[in-house]
Amino acid sequence: MTSSNDFQWRRDRDGLGVWEHRGKVAVVGYGHSPVDRRWDEVNLDTSLGAYTIMACEKAMEQAGVTIDQVDGIVCCDSHIAGGSGGTASVWAPRPYFDPPYDSEYGLTLINAQWLINTMGFKNVKFAPTGVPTIGEMVGMASQAVGDGVCSTCLVIYPTGNMEGRYRRGGENADDYARGARQWTVPWGNHGGNDFINIFPHRQYLMKYGGEHEDLVHFVRNQHKNGMLTPWGYNATHNVQPISVEDYIGSRPILNPLRIWDCDRPVNASAAYLFTTSERAQDMKSQPVYVLNHSQHNFAFRTTQPDLDEVEMWTDRQAARMYEGAGLGPADVDIFNPYDGYSIMTQFFLEGVQWHGVKRGESLSFYAGDISVKGPHPFSSSGGNLGNGRTRTAMYTDSIEQLRGTAGDRQVTVRAETALCAFTTPSSGGWLMLGKYPS
Amino acid sequence: MPKIIPVPDELSQPFWDAVNEQRLVLQNCTACDKLQYPPKADCQVCGSADYLEWKEVEGKGHVATYIVIEDGRLNRRMLDQPYNLALVTLDQDPTVNFYSNLPGVPPYEVPLGAAVEVTFEEVAPGQLIHEWQVVE
Ligand SMILES: [Zn+2]
Numbered sequence: 337m338t339s340s341n342d343f344q345w346r347r348d349r350d351g352l353g354v355w356e357h358r359g360k361v362a363v364v365g366y367g368h369s370p371v372d373r374r375w376d377e378v379n380l381d382t383s384l385g386a387y388t389i390m391a392c393e394k395a396m397e398q399a400g401v402t403i404d405q406v407d408g409i410v411c412c413d414s415h416i417a418g419g420s421g422g423t424a425s426v427w428a429p430r431p432y433f434d435p436p437y438d439s440e441y442g443l444t445l446i447n448a449q450w451l452i453n454t455m456g457f458k459n460v461k462f463a464p465t466g467v468p469t470i471g472e473m474v475g476m477a478s479q480a481v482g483d484g485v486c487s488t489c490l491v492i493y494p495t496g497n498m499e500g501r502y503r504r505g506g507e508n509a510d511d512y513a514r515g516a517r518q519w520t521v522p523w524g525n526h527g528g529n530d531f532i533n534i535f536p537h538r539q540y541l542m543k544y545g546g547e548h549e550d551l552v553h554f555v556r557n558q559h560k561n562g563m564l565t566p567w568g569y570n571a572t573h574n575v576q577p578i579s580v581e582d583y584i585g586s587r588p589i590l591n592p593l594r595i596w597d598c599d600r601p602v603n604a605s606a607a608y609l610f611t612t613s614e615r616a617q618d619m620k621s622q623p624v625y626v627l628n629h630s631q632h633n634f635a636f637r638t639t640q641p642d643l644d645e646v647e648m649w650t651d652r653q654a655a656r657m658y659e660g661a662g663l664g665p666a667d668v669d670i671f672n673p674y675d676g677y678s679i680m681t682q683f684f685l686e687g688v689q690w691h692g693v694k695r696g697e698s699l700s701f702y703a704g705d706i707s708v709k710g711p712h713p714f715s716s717s718g719g720n721l722g723n724g725r726t727r728t729a730m731y732t733d734s735i736e737q738l739r740g741t742a743g744d745r746q747v748t749v750r751a752e753t754a755l756c757a758f759t760t761p762s763s764g765g766w767l768m769l770g771k772y773p774s
Numbered sequence: 775m776p777k778i779i780p781v782p783d784e785l786s787q788p789f790w791d792a793v794n795e796q797r798l799v800l801q802n803c804t805a806c807d808k809l810q811y812p813p814k815a816d817c818q819v820c821g822s823a824d825y826l827e828w829k830e831v832e833g834k835g836h837v838a839t840y841i842v843i844e845d846g847r848l849n850r851r852m853l854d855q856p857y858n859l860a861l862v863t864l865d866q867d868p869t870v871n872f873y874s875n876l877p878g879v880p881p882y883e884v885p886l887g888a889a890v891e892v893t894f895e896e897v898a899p900g901q902l903i904h905e906w907q908v909v910e
Contacts, residue, residue: 518786535841588842590842638869
């Protein structure tokens, strides 16, 4: 039942042409659990397993799909505070509970097999292991449905968080630096996307002008959009948008990177339901169509990517996506790039050239009207800065905008195509959605 | 606080051996005439391992940009905070870069664009790492 992930499904090269399944795959449902700051390690109703089941049920319910109709499950095997060990390394082993909570699976880790056993899926024929992050999972599911490997596929992305400082411990507590870390850690770089992007960001400011603090307009707008997203952390915990003064006075992490430039780790789960466009017509939800998916995994040419490298990578990502979708910059209505650190979003905006924004123009674009009701509703989801680190708001908002169900976030401009991603400049994937199949 | 100690592997052993002799040697593809750091199994230009050799380079560079680590995740460096983390490009090939804490430069006072030269710092008995020092 569980097959291995062979990566043949990826669209990760330049010049692949229009996607062969363009418009033939649809997203028909999504579901979000509550978004908590942490799991308390006691309440089984708020564990990552319980939240994942809840998210799956909501996604299926939205489309009117039953357990028996699901024949594909693409689930990221975990996502507890990431791969750097961190406090995850001291969370397990622990005293366990009765089944299905008799191992770490269901508590802080989720995989397809646990879901199949626990939820009682009987007809799953595609359940790959070693699944990457949501940025690639949506492409993996789209390709699997398009290729006929499965016809109704759940994509599940759990993001766990528990007590303790994020990603402390594990190899970050080690006195030695092994493998790739030997080239970064001796000088203080633990190897995260904060480090990867802060240097090109500083070069960006030096090359094009502007101050780091100019990002406050973008960060504030993310917070505002987050307050308009009913399921997100900010809206459910009444996290009001920060002021300019709050931002400028906030704690530096990797100076000039501040705490408000970083998304908030949360304990939550989300699920999406993909099927063929043909089957989607008989389901109870309004489908949105997959126009292309693309991935990238660019090798660093030296220790630290610089601005030139990041700009080249994001240009290539944009070209791949536009080519596969048969669209250009002027065709993208909704744009939800990744914002887990505020300092990388400008690279995507300028690579994709959304609303004509060229290299070096993001900070002035942010200073203009980027509100959801204005002419340039940039990142209408509120992203991760506005909703917590679920890495899924970009997808859900895109679906809702195309359906016209985004509520207070609904844009006033045309909403027929949406480009969304969880990706860094070097690795990840993009998804183009359409209100119509062609 | 002491820095974190690199653990050489098969690929990197010649590099760290040279560092321990206070020399900076990088991979060089003789077919492409291209330096490569950190070391990789193959030349990133031509994809071949056949023309890769170790080449000693002149340890001269410039400070491209920098940050100040105020709240990092590495236990062993917590007491050093805040400390500079500069990006140094190699003069011989500015597409090759290195990290440096710029020993001797107070935090936040990094001279952007300044010339630097390689120096070596002991992080454990018998294990040096390459660092960069601002040239006055
Ligand atoms: Zn070569």
